[in-house]
Amino acid sequence: MSLLSVRDLTVKFAMRDETVTALNGISFDLAKGERLGIVGESGAGKSITGFSLMNLLSRPGFIDSGKILFEGEDVVQMNDKRLRNLRGNRMAMIFQDPMVTLNPVLTIGQQMIETLMAHRKLSREEARQIAIVKLREVYIPSPEERLEQYPHELSGGMRQRIIIAIALLLDPQLIIADEPTTALDVTIQADIMELMLELCQSNQVGLILITHDLGVVSQMTERTLVMYAGRIIEAGRTREIINDPQHPYTQGLINALPQQTLPGQRLKQIPGNMPGLTSIPTGCAFNPRCKYATDLCRSRVPEIVHYGEVEVACHEVQRLHSDEDRQEARA
Amino acid sequence: MSIETLSPKSEPSRWSKAWNSNMGYSFRRNPVAVVSMAVFLLIAVAAFLAPLIAPYDPYDPGSIDIMNSEYPPAWVSGSLPEFKLGTDDQGRDLWSTILYGTRLSLLIGICAVALQAFLGISIGLIAGYVGGRLDSLLMRMADIQLSFSTLMVAIIFLAVTQAMFGTDTFNRYAVVFLIAVIGVAEWPQYARTVRATVLAEKKKEYVDSARVLGFGPMRIMVRHILPNSLSPIFVISTVQVANAIISEASLSFLGLGMPPSQPSLGSLISSGFDYIFSGSWWITAIPGVVLVVLVLVINLLGDWMRDVLNPKLYKG
Numbered sequence: 001m002s003l004l005s006v007r008d009l010t011v012k013f014a015m016r017d018e019t020v021t022a023l024n025g026i027s028f029d030l031a032k033g034e035r036l037g038i039v040g041e042s043g044a045g046k047s048i049t050g051f052s053l054m055n056l057l058s059r060p061g062f063i064d065s066g067k068i069l070f071e072g073e074d075v076v077q078m079n080d081k082r083l084r085n086l087r088g089n090r091m092a093m094i095f096q097d098p099m100v101t102l103n104p105v106l107t108i109g110q111q112m113i114e115t116l117m118a119h120r121k122l123s124r125e126e127a128r129q130i131a132i133v134k135l136r137e138v139y140i141p142s143p144e145e146r147l148e149q150y151p152h153e154l155s156g157g158m159r160q161r162i163i164i165a166i167a168l169l170l171d172p173q174l175i176i177a178d179e180p181t182t183a184l185d186v187t188i189q190a191d192i193m194e195l196m197l198e199l200c201q202s203n204q205v206g207l208i209l210i211t212h213d214l215g216v217v218s219q220m221t222e223r224t225l226v227m228y229a230g231r232i233i234e235a236g237r238t239r240e241i242i243n244d245p246q247h248p249y250t251q252g253l254i255n256a257l258p259q260q261t262l263p264g265q266r267l268k269q270i271p272g273n274m275p276g277l278t279s280i281p282t283g284c285a286f287n288p289r290c291k292y293a294t295d296l297c298r299s300r301v302p303e304i305v306h307y308g309e310v311e312v313a314c315h316e317v318q319r320l321h322s323d324e325d326r327q328e329a330r331a
Numbered sequence: 332m333s334i335e336t337l338s339p340k341s342e343p344s345r346w347s348k349a350w351n352s353n354m355g356y357s358f359r360r361n362p363v364a365v366v367s368m369a370v371f372l373l374i375a376v377a378a379f380l381a382p383l384i385a386p387y388d389p390y391d392p393g394s395i396d397i398m399n400s401e402y403p404p405a406w407v408s409g410s411l412p413e414f415k416l417g418t419d420d421q422g423r424d425l426w427s428t429i430l431y432g433t434r435l436s437l438l439i440g441i442c443a444v445a446l447q448a449f450l451g452i453s454i455g456l457i458a459g460y461v462g463g464r465l466d467s468l469l470m471r472m473a474d475i476q477l478s479f480s481t482l483m484v485a486i487i488f489l490a491v492t493q494a495m496f497g498t499d500t501f502n503r504y505a506v507v508f509l510i511a512v513i514g515v516a517e518w519p520q521y522a523r524t525v526r527a528t529v530l531a532e533k534k535k536e537y538v539d540s541a542r543v544l545g546f547g548p549m550r551i552m553v554r555h556i557l558p559n560s561l562s563p564i565f566v567i568s569t570v571q572v573a574n575a576i577i578s579e580a581s582l583s584f585l586g587l588g589m590p591p592s593q594p595s596l597g598s599l600i601s602s603g604f605d606y607i608f609s610g611s612w613w614i615t616a617i618p619g620v621v622l623v624v625l626v627l628v629i630n631l632l633g634d635w636m637r638d639v640l641n642p643k644l645y646k647g
Contacts, residue, residue, distance in 0.1 A: 054543060056539070056542060056543065059462075059463075080547075083545075084545040084546070084547060085545065086545070087542065087543055087544060087545035088543060088544035088545035088546075089545055092543065092544075093540070093543040095536050095539065095540055095543075096536075097536060100535055100536045100537060101536045101537055101539075101540045102537055102540075103537040103541070103555050103558075103559070104537070104559065105558040105559055105561075106554075106555075106558070114554070115544050118544070118545065118546060118550070119545060163540075166544070
């Protein structure tokens with residue numbers, strides 16, 4: 001049985017006089033200890049997916065339909081008490097900006113000990129010992145002293161380590177990391193990613209990594225979902241998706257990487273912007289920006305089909321490939 | 332510099348931490364704040380030690396001799412040496428009576444503010460955190476409360492209770508009534524400020540991360556949001572203590588507060604008011620000066636605090 005399985009998840013936002021669909025029929029599975037990447041532009045629905053998995057959406061967002069089965073239980077149907085038991089305990093989340101994620105007026109120790117004591121029947125001293133062990137695991141030097149410090153006394157990298165330690169505090173089955181390194185500089189980014197990879201592998205913790213950094217995804221994850229305008233448009237093994245993307249959007253993303261361009265040339269960006277939630281075009285949401293778009297693309301939403309090693313939602317994936325094959329043959 | 336000061340092991344005490352903090356530093360650099368604090372502490376300590384300091388007990392009818400009434404202060408001719416600030420119309424030693432009266436005024440002021448703070452902070456937290464209809468309902472209640480002036484509400488309430496319970500019962504519980512009415516009348520000040528800060532704080536990610544860690548709403552409100560909203564609360568509290576003391580004095584002056592047998596500063600001023608044209612100015616003037624100084628130093632401290640703590644959050 002998979003750890004997490006999401007079926008036809010639809011999330012809507014109630015606006016003043018209409019509801020807009022932020023997530024449209026998302027389905028995916030995550031095995032125990034598996035690492036999954038979710039990529040896409042800003043506004044594609046990545047973070048919303050992360051929040052829905054914990055049933056943390058607040059007004060005006062709500063889960064309209066679908067199931068989120070976590071260890072066989074439907075998160076969508078859970079009452080507040082069961083949800084509180086789930087959050088932090090079996091599922092943890094790491095946010096983007098470590099500067100604002102920790103409570104500024106409580107010491108690191110207070111925050112960690114309080115978290116432990118809220119979920120487990122522990123004495124203060126036992127909780128303190130666990131906190132120290134967890135801080136050691138994330139390579140924090142002299143953890144006893146850190147417990148007495150306030151967040152503002154620590155650097156960004158240090159804080160993100162502490163946030164990871166807090167996420168791991170109760171040995172969750174799944175960690176959702178929402179752009180965990182975006183706010184950090186590049187060298188610390190690499191450290192943190194390595195640390196997360198190591199911890200996930202050694203503790204058999206599942207990881208959902210939400211990011212727009214394809215480099216990070218290829219380094220960290222086994223499988224990848226590509227999202228666009230609230231839908232999954234391509235899913236499969238990370239290696240396949242990075243090396244041989246099928247959907248024109250994924251291809252565009254990969255081509256837009258600076259490594260794909262010679263120095264001095266312009267970056268190959270995807271023309272246009274992601275459509276707003278109120279103005280998603282009919283048919284394939286990507287069609288206005290897609291150079292392969294046909295009338296079919298403009299009128300009907302593509303089904304997800306298996307193509308090669310991956311699943312992809314594109315009408316033209318067949319033609320696209322035969323074109324490529326022809327081009328290759330000509331060359 | 333000695334080695335000892337460099338070693339990281341020496342843990343600074345709580346007091347020296349506070350003294351060396353930003354607030355401690357700005358306090359030392361601000362002569363107005365230092366003087367205000369000194370005066371306030373002097374008054375407060377003298378007031379709370381009144382039974383030890385005061386030469387007479389103004390509540391004890393046995394120690395009062397009506398024949399001693401209206402002696403002037405020691406520096407005016409015709410005074411008696413044992414009454415340094417003179418006596419009032421009933422022959423009570425003014426110095427002792429002021430000490431006891433200040434104690435009452437401070438007590439009522441601080442307790443009323445504690446009540447206001449309790450009501451206002453709870454309501455503000457709930458309104459800000461829960462939001463939606465409940466928020467609108469609570470804030471409209473606050474608006475309605477604010478549209479009546481504090482004194483008007485207090486006068487009506489106290490006049491009605493006085494009539495209902497009779498003067499004797501009323502006088503016995505006057506302290507409680509005053510605290511209740513001043514406390515209830517001013518809660519919206521707190522509720523509005525706390526709500527505004529909570530609205531700003533609850534959008535911050537540490538609140539999300541607390542929810543992600545599975546904390547309940549009660550714990551998030553009290554343990555996570557409230558400590559982050561404390562600085563405006565401190566600022567309002569000082570200002571409100573001064574306001575509450577003034578309100579109490581006004582009500583007592585109008586005869587709706589402390590009875591003449593247990594005078595607060597307000598009732599003392601009021602009782603002397605009848606004699607001011609017969610030459611006994613000191614019965615009104617001296618307690619008046621004490622009241623003004625007390626309120627002034629509290630307000631000056633509040634001003635200083637507002638400047639030190641985040642001034643953007645203060646909406647008084």
